[in-house]
Amino acid sequence: MRLSYVIRRVFFVFMVIWTAATINFVLPRLTGRDPIKEQLMQQIASAGRKPEDAEQMWRKYNDLFGLDKPLWQQYLSYMSSVARLDFGYSINSYPRTVMEIIIARGRLTLPFLSVAIFIAFVTGILLGALLGWNKTPKWISAIVVPPLMVFSSVPQFLVALVLIYFVAFRAKLFPLGDPYPKTMIEDWSNPAFLAKYAYHAVLPILSVVIVEASGWALGMRAMMVTVEGEDYATFAEAKGLKNSRIFFRYLMRNALLPSLTGLALRLGFIITGAAVTETFFNYSGIGSTLSTAISTFDYFLLYGICLIMVVSIALATFIMDMIYPLLDPRIAYRGQRG
DSSP states (O other): OOHHHHHHHHHHHHHHHHHHHHHHHHHHHTTOOOHHHHHHHHHHHHHTOOHHHHHHHHHHHHHHHTTTSOHHHHHHHHHHHHHTTOOOBOSTTTTSBHHHHHHHHHHHHHHHHHHHHHHHHHHHHHHHHHHHOTTSOHHHHHHHHHHHHHHHTSOHHHHHHHHIIIIIIISOOSOSSOSSOTTSOOOTTOHHHHHHHHHHTHHHHHHHHHHHHHHHHHHHHHHHHHHTTSHHHHHHHHTTOOHHHIIIIIIIHHHHHHHHHHHHHHHHHHHHHHHHHHHHTTOOOHHHHHHHHHHHTOHHHHHHHHHHHHHHHHHHHHHHHHHHHHHOTTOOOTTOOO
16 A cells, blocks of 8 residues: 555545534634523523523623634634634533533444444344345345345334333333443443343344344345455355355455445444434433534534534544455555556
């Protein structure tokens, strides 16, 4: 892999992040709404105080958040803060900072969501590869494929509701919700807390795995059917290679590439899709925090969460670009030979 290609890809990642940060800055301001004034007016009205108090507080908060400056100064200040991963203070949770909220909520979401994505991807890829392999008995595909088609089109929240009702409420095998018992203190260094967190995370993980694994399986099955007709697969069989080697080295390895690209692009959508699942399981995670920030127009918190998602997708795509030649030696980047 040539150094010039790596440099171009790094530059592309920075351009994606800069563009996303700029759009993040511009879009909320196109609404014409003043989130600080709206929040203050609601708080003043609920407390029965005078509107003059809201006006004074609004001026102070505008000065604090820098919203009284010209737009270009706000933009430069914003980009400088983004470079330091400093997204300022949350409007609704002041004086908590945005990064403080993201870290606190991310601790509840990322462990179970990472495990769910890993299990769903690996399970879906292996199952789809087996279903698409011509050596697999046809009756297995006839039994397994229809449920996969159903689950892949079902929303995560519907699967979550079914699991809550039958597994948690009726069978009482797992808790109805909450990331950990309300009687415990969040302490990630405590093995007892980690055990309870893992126990409470079983149903949320299942709700994600059932839907996502079904989609990966169907996609991988289609790719396996495609690569089985390639010349290299036919040649491998003609050479008399073992079925296991043909399956893993020739078929599955080549069919895997589009799924890896899809995995990198799906990361952001999985986080936003998990917001509804978190709501049903009473997880105050990053997904439900994003939903709350949108409904309350806390655009400093929106800045942070959306930009973190964009950075994650951009870095994941960059990593996929770097490891493609390791997975498929046929790939040659511009300027390379053979």
